[in-house]
Amino acid sequence: MKKKILLLALTYAFIFFADYATAQISGSTAYKFNVIKELPVTSVKNQSRTSTCWSFSTLSFIESELLRMGKGIHDLSEMFIVSNSYFDKSEKYIRTGGKINMAPGSSFGDALYVIKHYGIVPEEVMTGLNYGEEIHVHNEMDAALSGYIKAIERNPNGKLSSAWKSGVKGILNAYLGEIPVNFRYQDKEYSPNSFAASLGINPDEYVSLTSYTHHPFYSSFALEIPDNWRWDSSYNLPIDELVQVVNNSIEKGYTVLWASDVSEKGFTRKGIAVVPETDTKNMSGSDQERWLGLSRNEIDAKIYSLENVVKEKFVNQEIRQNGYDNLQTTDDHGMHIFGVARENNGDIFYMVKNSWGETGDYKGIWFVSETFLKYKTMNIVVHKNAIPIEIRKKLNL
Numbered sequence: 032m033k034k035k036i037l038l039l040a041l042t043y044a045f046i047f048f049a050d051y052a053t054a055q056i057s058g059s060t061a062y063k064f065n066v067i068k069e070l071p072v073t074s075v076k077n078q079s080r081t082s083t084c085w086s087f088s089t090l091s092f093i094e095s096e097l098l099r100m101g102k103g104i105h106d107l108s109e110m111f112i113v114s115n116s117y118f119d120k121s122e123k124y125i126r127t128g129g130k131i132n133m134a135p136g137s138s139f140g141d142a143l144y145v146i147k148h149y150g151i152v153p154e155e156v157m158t159g160l161n162y163g164e165e166i167h168v169h170n171e172m173d174a175a176l177s178g179y180i181k182a183i184e185r186n187p188n189g190k191l192s193s194a195w196k197s198g199v200k201g202i203l204n205a206y207l208g209e210i211p212v213n214f215r216y217q218d219k220e221y222s223p224n225s226f227a228a229s230l231g232i233n234p235d236e237y238v239s240l241t242s243y244t245h246h247p248f249y250s251s252f253a254l255e256i257p258d259n260w261r262w263d264s265s266y267n268l269p270i271d272e273l274v275q276v277v278n279n280s281i282e283k284g285y286t287v288l289w290a291s292d293v294s295e296k297g298f299t300r301k302g303i304a305v306v307p308e309t310d311t312k313n314m315s316g317s318d319q320e321r322w323l324g325l326s327r328n329e330i331d332a333k334i335y336s337l338e339n340v341v342k343e344k345f346v347n348q349e350i351r352q353n354g355y356d357n358l359q360t361t362d363d364h365g366m367h368i369f370g371v372a373r374e375n376n377g378d379i380f381y382m383v384k385n386s387w388g389e390t391g392d393y394k395g396i397w398f399v400s401e402t403f404l405k406y407k408t409m410n411i412v413v414h415k416n417a418i419p420i421e422i423r424k425k426l427n428l
Contacts, residue, residue, distance in 0.1 A: 276411070
């Protein structure tokens, strides 16, 4: 009975998102969106007080892949991914003498690595709430794990004992629960690896793409960001071709994993992300008149209130690179692109599923402008078949 209720709840969430395509979408701002195309997603989750967006977004993406493949609706365990990842990170921290980032952030490639090597389990099998909370709150666990592994790295005995890995496991198990060896799901017995195999997901079919000029285009390199502790490689494309991949993916029925900088003021908590042009001399005459007689702070307040549809900055490859080089663009957050919409003024926006619960004007969905995507994308992950053929040839895929 419990399984049937869960299935009905997930099915309702799926239908809810499909309804977006039937009407114009508007919220508390001046923006009004008309959906061009959207793809199936499962319900919005809440990572709550954790830094595990990389796991939530990757599994949201995989759940959409399962829908695309006709495998049905599944709610997969984010904390299974997190537990395996944190153990591997602890080992690598020791092996590198503390030269990687022992913090809770990670990458899409990390989550795919876990699925490939350790499998996956349903959410009902491992919720990760083993510490007296109803929502995820990792501050204490993160501090405990970091403090423990940094103490081990100092090697106070002059030689590592045979017990330190058990200590890591003990911390993870105490908070997230033990990783199941075997479990029963939908009246069948599985191990994590056999369950992953039954889903038919092949992590090797997914590729990471980025766009920066400090490496040659059409080559691959490891993004130089702290969360990329596994040193996963991304293929490098000109920004216009990266956008072309995103558009082609949605058109062909494939959703997109998206890593971006959400510390920008333009990534609003209303559910809209834009890159406003705040320099009035670069605005058209009608836009300039809107700000006459206002102070700089007053102009910014009105622009970011989104009570008017704002003119956006011009963004090209050079501007994008400068943002990365001067650390104005940082790797903050992983999300899931599942659709494309057009604002009434004609601008393209991407429909993005977040993992902050049903927040903002659109209950956990963000509308992200093409300009914002060009400027602040760190990398994307797509199925290799979602990449246009001519770009695949350039990458030798």
